[in-house]
Amino acid sequence: MVTYLTDLSDAEWSILAPLLPEGATTGRPRKHSYRTILNGILYLVRSGCAWRLLPHEFPPWKTVYHYFRHWRRDGTWVHLHTMLREAERQRVGRDPQPTAGILDSQSVKTTSVGGPRGYDGGKKINGRKRHLVVDTLGLLLYAKVHPADVQDRAAVEQLLTPVPALFPQLHHVWVDQGYTGSGKHWIEQELGWSVEVVQHPRKARGKWVPHGDLTDFSKVWLTYEHIPPTRTGFRGVLPRRWVVERTFSWLSQSRRLSKDYERCCETSEALLYITMMRIMLRRLAATQQQAA
Numbered sequence: 001m002v003t004y005l006t007d008l009s010d011a012e013w014s015i016l017a018p019l020l021p022e023g024a025t026t027g028r029p030r031k032h033s034y035r036t037i038l039n040g041i042l043y044l045v046r047s048g049c050a051w052r053l054l055p056h057e058f059p060p061w062k063t064v065y066h067y068f069r070h071w072r073r074d075g076t077w078v079h080l081h082t083m084l085r086e087a088e089r090q091r092v093g094r095d096p097q098p099t100a101g102i103l104d105s106q107s108v109k110t111t112s113v114g115g116p117r118g119y120d121g122g123k124k125i126n127g128r129k130r131h132l133v134v135d136t137l138g139l140l141l142y143a144k145v146h147p148a149d150v151q152d153r154a155a156v157e158q159l160l161t162p163v164p165a166l167f168p169q170l171h172h173v174w175v176d177q178g179y180t181g182s183g184k185h186w187i188e189q190e191l192g193w194s195v196e197v198v199q200h201p202r203k204a205r206g207k208w209v210p211h212g213d214l215t216d217f218s219k220v221w222l223t224y225e226h227i228p229p230t231r232t233g234f235r236g237v238l239p240r241r242w243v244v245e246r247t248f249s250w251l252s253q254s255r256r257l258s259k260d261y262e263r264c265c266e267t268s269e270a271l272l273y274i275t276m277m278r279i280m281l282r283r284l285a286a287t288q289q290q291a292a
Contacts, residue, residue, distance in 0.1 A: 003057045006042045006278075008035060011285035019083050021076055032059040040064040045274055048255025072270040081273040084280040085139050091287055098135040100172040103179065104244040105131045105155070107148045108260050115263040118149025128260045130251075130272065131159045133173075136240075138247045140276045141167060145265040152176075153183030157190075164191055174198050174240040198241045203230075251275050 008016065013035055020034050040058035044051065054061045071077050086096035107120040110127040119126045129148045133141040144159045156179060163170065172194045173187065184195045206226045213219040251257050254275045262268045 004039070004043055004055075006046045007039045008042070008281070009285060011288050012281045015084075015087075015284050015288070016080070016281060019080050021071075032063055034067075037064055037067050041068050041274065042278055045254050045256045045271055045278070048258060068270070069267075072266060077270045077273045077277075081140070081277050084277055084284065085141075087284055088139060088280045089135070089137065091284060092137065094137070095169075097167060097169045098141065099169045100174070101133045101135055101141055101167075101170055102174045102240055102244040103131075103133055103152075103156075103159070104176060104241070104248070105129045105152050105178075106248050108257075110260045113261060113263050116147045116265060118147030120148035123148070128265065128268065129155070130248075130268070131155055132244060132247060132272075133159065133163060134244050134247050136243060138243045138250070139280070140247065140272065141170075143269050143272045145260070145268040145272075152178040153181055156183040156186050160187065160191060172196070176241060196240075198238050200238065250279055 016038070017034070023030055036059055040054055040061075041064060043049075043058065044054060044064075051061045051065050054064060058064060089096050089098070107123040107125040107129050108127050109125055110117045117127055120129065125148055127148050128145055129150065131144040131146065131152075133143075135141055142159070142163050144155070146155055146158065170193070174196050175184065175198070177197055177199050179187075179195075180197055184197065187193050187195050204227055206224050208222045209225050210220050210222055212221055251272060254271075256271060257275065260268050262271070
């Protein structure tokens with residue numbers, strides 16, 4: 001029975017259940033089902049509550065947290081996410097392995113819980129950065145969370161070092177101007193990928209203004225006049241860049257990700273994968289129901 005809006009539906013559970021690890025064959029039998037445990041984790045991520053404040057409809061919070069932590073450490077969350085991402089790419093007619101990706105980062109505040117953190121002078125945020133590699137559909141390929149004082153170009157190596165082994169067909173990435181210089185050079189030299197920097201159109205600083213009798217070119221002279229600076233703000237959607245920005249928007253719908261409440265960066269990374277899993281499960285289940 002569905003108790004909360006975040007609970008897995010029967011169609012979603014039928015997709016996810018075959019991918020879950022098999023239970024232990026020895027020891028005390030498991031008291032709570034995987035489905036109820038996952039419902040508790042999904043409720044926490046979407047609602048943003050603390051582990052100890054999980055409603056009583058779910059298993060005890062210590063049980064739910066135990067499975068979350070155990071699956072984070074043994075790579076189960078990444079494995080589940082990978083299987084769902086490949087299925088979602090096939091659903092829309094794409095190859096399971098992507099050939100191009102987009103890089104970007106998001107700085108978020110942390111709380112008094114502790115753990116690694118730093119100050120991002122550009123965004124004026126004291127906290128951490130969520131560094132993502134997504135495909136052209138906006139699906140998460142790889143995530144890395146690190147202190148916010150690490151610049152994007154300096155974090156490229158720790159972000160992308162494991163990626164070629166996971167995605168052997170990946171050979172092109174789009175980045176913003178924060179990756180120019182050493183970041184772009186490292187990608188091209190160490191990984192052999194092509195890099196395209198997507199930037200806003202340059203603003204004109206001045207213009208030539210004609211004076212005199214415009215009907216007689218011999219009596220016309222030009223002066224260069226500076227254009228007064230305009231207020232900065234949103235300057236439109238950039239090609240390819242909007243894809244990863246939309247992914248950050250998807251992630252921000254989960255209140256647990258409104259800030260970084262976690263002590264360990266690895267925990268924050270696991271929550272990113274879980275949030276994207278939930279999005280892909282909905283899409284796959286909707287297609288399955290339409291086909292039925």
